Amino acid sequence: MLRVYFGDTDASGMAHYATHLMYLEKARTEWLWDAGVNVAETNNNDRHFIVRQVDIKYHRPLELGELLTVTTTIAEIKRASLLMRHQILNGDTLLSEADVKMVYMEHGRPARLPEYLQEVYDGVRGTN
Amino acid sequence: MLRVYFGDTDASGMAHYATHLMYLEKARTEWLWDAGVNVAETNNNDRHFIVRQVDIKYHRPLELGELLTVTTTIAEIKRASLLMRHQILNGDTLLSEADVKMVYMEHGRPARLPEYLQEVYDGVRGTN
Amino acid sequence: MLRVYFGDTDASGMAHYATHLMYLEKARTEWLWDAGVNVAETNNNDRHFIVRQVDIKYHRPLELGELLTVTTTIAEIKRASLLMRHQILNGDTLLSEADVKMVYMEHGRPARLPEYLQEVYDGVRGTN
Amino acid sequence: MLRVYFGDTDASGMAHYATHLMYLEKARTEWLWDAGVNVAETNNNDRHFIVRQVDIKYHRPLELGELLTVTTTIAEIKRASLLMRHQILNGDTLLSEADVKMVYMEHGRPARLPEYLQEVYDGVRGTN
Numbered sequence: 001m002l003r004v005y006f007g008d009t010d011a012s013g014m015a016h017y018a019t020h021l022m023y024l025e026k027a028r029t030e031w032l033w034d035a036g037v038n039v040a041e042t043n044n045n046d047r048h049f050i051v052r053q054v055d056i057k058y059h060r061p062l063e064l065g066e067l068l069t070v071t072t073t074i075a076e077i078k079r080a081s082l083l084m085r086h087q088i089l090n091g092d093t094l095l096s097e098a099d100v101k102m103v104y105m106e107h108g109r110p111a112r113l114p115e116y117l118q119e120v121y122d123g124v125r126g127t128n
Numbered sequence: 129m130l131r132v133y134f135g136d137t138d139a140s141g142m143a144h145y146a147t148h149l150m151y152l153e154k155a156r157t158e159w160l161w162d163a164g165v166n167v168a169e170t171n172n173n174d175r176h177f178i179v180r181q182v183d184i185k186y187h188r189p190l191e192l193g194e195l196l197t198v199t200t201t202i203a204e205i206k207r208a209s210l211l212m213r214h215q216i217l218n219g220d221t222l223l224s225e226a227d228v229k230m231v232y233m234e235h236g237r238p239a240r241l242p243e244y245l246q247e248v249y250d251g252v253r254g255t256n
Numbered sequence: 257m258l259r260v261y262f263g264d265t266d267a268s269g270m271a272h273y274a275t276h277l278m279y280l281e282k283a284r285t286e287w288l289w290d291a292g293v294n295v296a297e298t299n300n301n302d303r304h305f306i307v308r309q310v311d312i313k314y315h316r317p318l319e320l321g322e323l324l325t326v327t328t329t330i331a332e333i334k335r336a337s338l339l340m341r342h343q344i345l346n347g348d349t350l351l352s353e354a355d356v357k358m359v360y361m362e363h364g365r366p367a368r369l370p371e372y373l374q375e376v377y378d379g380v381r382g383t384n
Numbered sequence: 385m386l387r388v389y390f391g392d393t394d395a396s397g398m399a400h401y402a403t404h405l406m407y408l409e410k411a412r413t414e415w416l417w418d419a420g421v422n423v424a425e426t427n428n429n430d431r432h433f434i435v436r437q438v439d440i441k442y443h444r445p446l447e448l449g450e451l452l453t454v455t456t457t458i459a460e461i462k463r464a465s466l467l468m469r470h471q472i473l474n475g476d477t478l479l480s481e482a483d484v485k486m487v488y489m490e491h492g493r494p495a496r497l498p499e500y501l502q503e504v505y506d507g508v509r510g511t512n
Contacts, residue, residue, distance in 0.1 A: 040319060040320040040322075138264075149391075157387070169449075273405060299395055
């Protein structure tokens with residue numbers, strides 16, 4: 001669960017539009033961590049995901065102090081990229097949703113996704 | 129012109145994906161300011177734009193220290209909303225591009241865009 | 257517990273120096289929330305704390321992926337202000353420490369702190 | 385000159401307290417750039433400044449849309465560190481002031497400051 005703090009909001013009184021991307025990143029990173037990707041370790045070895053595209057729809061503003069959950073699923077997996085689908089929710093209420101396309105890079109070039117991510121995906125697909 | 133500072137980057141060595149949205153906002157706000165919208169004044173009168181949707185493509189990472197320009201055009205104007213199109217460039221090189229749909233709100237509800245914005249748009253359309 | 261995400265870091269590979277202030281705010285807000293201050297509600301009624309001074313020492317950089325705790329104690333309480341003392345820790349290792357002086361504002365002016373905060377403080381002082 | 389954008393503010397309607405540190409960094413980086421330090425190049429060679437301490441006083445909140453200048457002077461220079469002094473101003477009005485102690489690092493260890501920085505400092509001291 002995430003809470004919306006002052007630093008996440010702007011003078012409109014609601015979360016700033018870039019804040020949603022911070023929340024998505026947290027959810028995505030924890031998802032990857034659970035799937036076996038230690039982003040710190042891979043980054044030290046010059047392996048990381050870069051974001052290639054984000055399509056985000058803001059349905060309802062996030063209010064100061066609000067408690068949120070962010071869901072993460074894989075919508076598509078390719079040789080060197082992942083399409084992640086996120087929803088930001090307060091209980092059952094959908095606040096925003098986003099598709100994030102990420103490319104896996106090794107030493108500055110797109111590279112084949114690690115096999116365990118493929119396996120995680122096969123498992124995840126089964127339960128969704 | 130914008131420069132990429134340490135605070136705009138992340139441990140990959142490049143600008144963080146949410147940083148692009150900060151740059152777009154700066155360009156958009158200056159565009160609006162030039163068009164006669166003092167965002168501070170309108171915000172104090174409970175009038176502001178909210179972002180409804182962002183579609184952004186990241187073509188080439190932004191490097192620490194790089195000098196950028198951001199272009200802003202209006203792709204579409206409706207009764208209560210604007211579709212703004214941005215490009216982040218280094219010289220002629222396209223680094224990212226984004227469509228940002230914004231809805232004009234007065235007292236928490238979508239409202240008719242101020243007339244001078246309509247006029248600005250008619251002028252802008254002529255020159256593009 | 258907080259984790260250091262990519263968006264919290266910069267191109268040095270460590271957390272950006274302003275990120276520490278985001279973490280302090282989270283800890284402080286949760287502390288206030290536990291003490292009975294719903295910052296969203298008070299903000300809507302034009303009551304909020306403003307930060308008057310921050311003195312922060314960075315002892316050891318925060319690494320990408322690191323798990324942190326942030327402690328919050330009140331070092332001093334006055335009629336209209338609080339001095340909060342924070343430590344950012346990884347286990348027993350002190351990473352940074354900060355004194356944050358906050359003034360309580362009502363309708364744009366310093367105002368007497370709510371009585372329940374005084375009481376919380378008396379309680380907290382007892383246990384420290 | 386810097387302008388305060390929505391993303392720099394929070395739900396209090398003013399700039400967030402961490403935003404000041406972003407502004408200081410911009411001023412400091414441009415100062416260093418003018419002094420001959422290309423922070424991108426040095427960072428690629430595993431040389432960078434880390435911030436060891438910040439003492440900042442917030443005198444007057446920064447408003448949405450406000451235009452600011454940030455001054456940078458060197459208050460002290462040592463073998464491996466700089467003490468930079470900043471002021472954030474709107475015209476002649478002092479909004480915040482900060483002392484930032486930075487240590488120069490090479491390959492993860494404090495290192496002797498480059499000689500040209502010493503020279504710049506001697507020049508700067510002459511004119512202040």
